[in-house]
Amino acid sequence: MRQWADAGEVVDLTGLVDTSDINPALVPIGEYKDGLYGLFIFPNVKSLVWYNPKEFAANGYEVPNTWYELQALSQQIVADGGVPWSIGLESGAASGWPGTDWIEDIVLRTAGASVYDKWIAHEIPWTDPRIKLAFETFGKLFDDGYVLGGAIGALTTNFGDAADPLFLDPPAAYMQKQATFITGFITDHFDGLVAAEDYDVFPLPTITPKATADGSIPLLVSGDVVTVFNNRPEVIAFAQFLTSETAANIWSSELGELSAYVNADPADFENPITRKAQEMLLNASVSRYDGSDMMPAEIGTGAFWSGVLDYISGISLDTVLETIEAAAVEAY
Amino acid sequence: MGADGAKTGGLRGVARRVTSSVVGRAIWRVVGPIGRWLRSIRWTSWAFVAPALLLIGFFLVYPTLMTIFRSFFGRSTSLFGAPFVGLENWKYVFTNDVMLTALRNNALWAVLFTTCTVGFGLILAVLLDRVKYERIVKSIIFIPAAISMVGASVVWKFVYAWKPAYIDQIGVLNAVVVAFGGEPVGWLIQRPWVNNICLIIVGIWIWTGFCMVILSAAYKNIPKALLEAARIDGANEWRVFRRIILPLLAPTASVVATTMVVQVLKIFDIIFVMTNGNYSTEVIANRMYKEMFNFFNYGRASAIAVVLLILIVPFMIINIRRFAAQEGGR
Secondary structure, three states, X not given: OHHHHHHOXXXXXXOOOOOOOEOOOOHHHHEEOOEEOEEEEEEEEOOEEEEOHHXXXXXXXXXXXXXXXXXXXXXXXXXXXXXXXXXXXXXXXXOOHHHHHHHHHHHHHHOOHHHHXXXXXXXXXXXXXXXXXXXXXXXXXXXXXXXXXXXXXXXXXXXXXXXXXXXXXXXXXXEEXXXXXXXXXXXXXXXXXXXXXXXXXXXXXXXXXXXXXXXXXXXXXXXXXXXXXXXXXXXXXHHHHHHOHHHHHHHHHHHXXXXXXXXXXXXXXXXXHHHHHHHHHHHOOOEEEOHHHHXXXXXXXXXXHHXXXXXXXXXXXXXXXXXXXXXXXXXX | OOOOHHHHOHHHHHHHHHHHOHHHHHHHXXXXXXXXXHHHOOHHHHHHHHHHHHHHHHHHHHHHHHHHHHOOEOOOOOOOXXXXXXXXXXXXXXXXXXXXXXXXXXXXXXXXXXXXXXXXXXXXXXXXXXXXXXXXXXXXXXXXXXXXXXXXXXXXXXXXXXXXXXXXXXXXXXXXXHHOOXXXXXXXXXXXXXXXXXXXXXXXXXHHHHHHHHHHHHHHOOOHHHHHXXXXXXXXXXXXXXXXXXXXXXXXXXXXXXXXXXXXXXXXXXXXXXXOOOOOOOOHHHHHHHXXXXXXXXXXXXXXXXXXXXXXXXXXXXXXXXXXXXXXXX
16 A cells, blocks of 8 residues: 555545544554555454464463463463464465564564554564564564474464364364454364454453553554545545445444444454454554554565575574565665 | 650650669669668568567567566566665675575585486486386376476475474375384474575476476387397496486486486476475575565565576576487487
C-alpha cells in the first residue's frame, strides 16, 4: 500500500471517507505520510497462544500472565516430560512468516511500539541490539529445548499442522502461537472439538511491562486493508459503506470474522474465542499491523522470511541480521 | 508528333526521350540495380516464411531486446518510469551472496544432473536391449517424464518429509532410516550438499527416462553386424561398449546432453515447490521469479534473465553447428 501511495496510484481518502465508525486503534494503520490511504476493515488478531484447556486442567497448568510465568510454565511442562511449544514455520513459497510474527510480537513486548514503528520504517537498522534481542528471545525457545522437534521440527512443520500436536492423545505439545484463522485448520483436522472447552486462547504475555505506557498487552494484528484506486463517487460511497456498522455486522455475523467497528459488541459473537479476540481488539491500547506486511516486498516477503529460516537452521545471528540489513538498505 | 511517327509518336516517344536524356540516364543508374535486386528476391519463399518470422520477431526477438534494455534500469511499482541505474543490477547479479549461491547451485546441477541422466540413460538403453521385458521396464522408467515437474516435486516432498523420532514417520526415506535404527534426517534442511543433492535426485528421477528412450532408439540403429564382428574378433563386452557403441552414440548423446544442460539452466519448479530456494538451494530461475513477481524489481529480474540467456548461448551454438553439419552431410 505504501509503495502504491508513493507511486501515486491510490487515492488519499482524508476528507472523502469518514472513519469515525472504525475502531480508533486501527485507523492509524491506514495512514501514511499525512494521508489516509487504507481502511483497515477486516482484522485478524495474531498475538494469541492456543492451548488445550482440558490438558491444562488435567496437569494443573495455569494460563500465564507474564513472560516469566510463561517460562516457568514451560519448565514445569518439561519437568513433567512434555514439550511446551509447537511451532510450524513451513509454508511452501512463504516459509518463515510465522517466525516473523513471533519476532514482531517480541519487539512490541520488549522494545515497545515506537521502536517497532522505527524498525518497520528502517529508521533503526536490523543490527540494532533491540532487534537482535528479539531474535535471540525467539531462538532461546529452541536452545532451551522447548520446541517440538527442535529446529528441524519447526522448519519442516507446515503452519496449518502445527496446532495438531496439542490435541493428540497424549498431547505432543501444549501451546502454539498463531492467529485467529488457525481455528479452521483445527476443526478440519479433528472432529467434534468445542471452542473454549477443547481449544482456547490466551494473549501472548507481556515481556517487559514498561514496553507499553499502561502495562497492557500490545496486540499484533493483520488483515485486509481496503484502498481506493479510482476517485469516483460510487467507489468512495462503497468504501464508506464498508466502514459502516451494517457491513461490519454482515462480516462478523455471517462470516464469523472479527469486526473493526468501533462499537462492536463482543456479546454478539457466538464463538467464545472470536468473542475473546474481539474484546482484545476493542480494549487494546497498543496495536500494530503485521510488520512483514508493512515492509517493502524484498524484506517483508524475502530477506526477513529467509532470515528467520536461516537463523533457526543454525546460521549465526549477526550474519543473518547483516544480510537483511544489506537488503534493507537497497530496498528502502 | 514528328516525321517518323513510329519512333517518336505518343507515350513511347515521350518515354524514350525522357530515358535517354542526361537526367534520365542518371536516374536509371540508381534505379536499375535496385530493380534487379528486387527481381532477384524469391518473393514466394519469403511470403511463406514471413508470418513465422513476424511472430518470432514479436514474441521472441522484441522481448529479448526489451529485457536487455530493461536490465539497466531500477525498480518501480509500474512497468515504466524506472530510473536508469546503469550496471548496478549487473553488479548485483555477480556479487550478491544469494546470487553467487544460485550460480554455484546451477553449476552443481549442470554437472551432476547432466552426467547422471545421460549416464544412466545410456547404461539403461544398452542393458535393457538384451532383456525380454524391455518394453515394460522402459515404460515404467519413462513415466516420470510424463508427469508435471510440480507434481513430481510435491510427491518427493513427501518422500523427504520429517517427523520427530517418537511419531510415525510419513516420509519414505526417514521411515527407512528409522527402521534401521537411525534418527530421522531433515533431508531438505541440511545444507549445503545434502539438500541440493536431494533436489538433484528428483530431477534425475524425472529426466532419466527421456534420455534413455532417445539413446535407446539411437542404439538400436547401430548395425548388429558391427557388434557381432567385434565380438567374433575377440573383444569383450566392455571393449565393444567403449570402442564401438560409445563413438557411434556420441552425436545423439551430445544432443541429449545439450538438451539436459538447457533444462538445468532453467530449472525452477523443483526448487520452488520443495524449498523455495531457502537453505542454500537457490537457483537462477527462482531468483528471477522472486525479483520479478515478489519484489517488482524488473530491472534486476531482467539482468538475471539475460545472464541465463548468455549461459545458454554456447550450448545453442553447439547444437546448431551439429545440426548444420548433419544437414550438410546429406
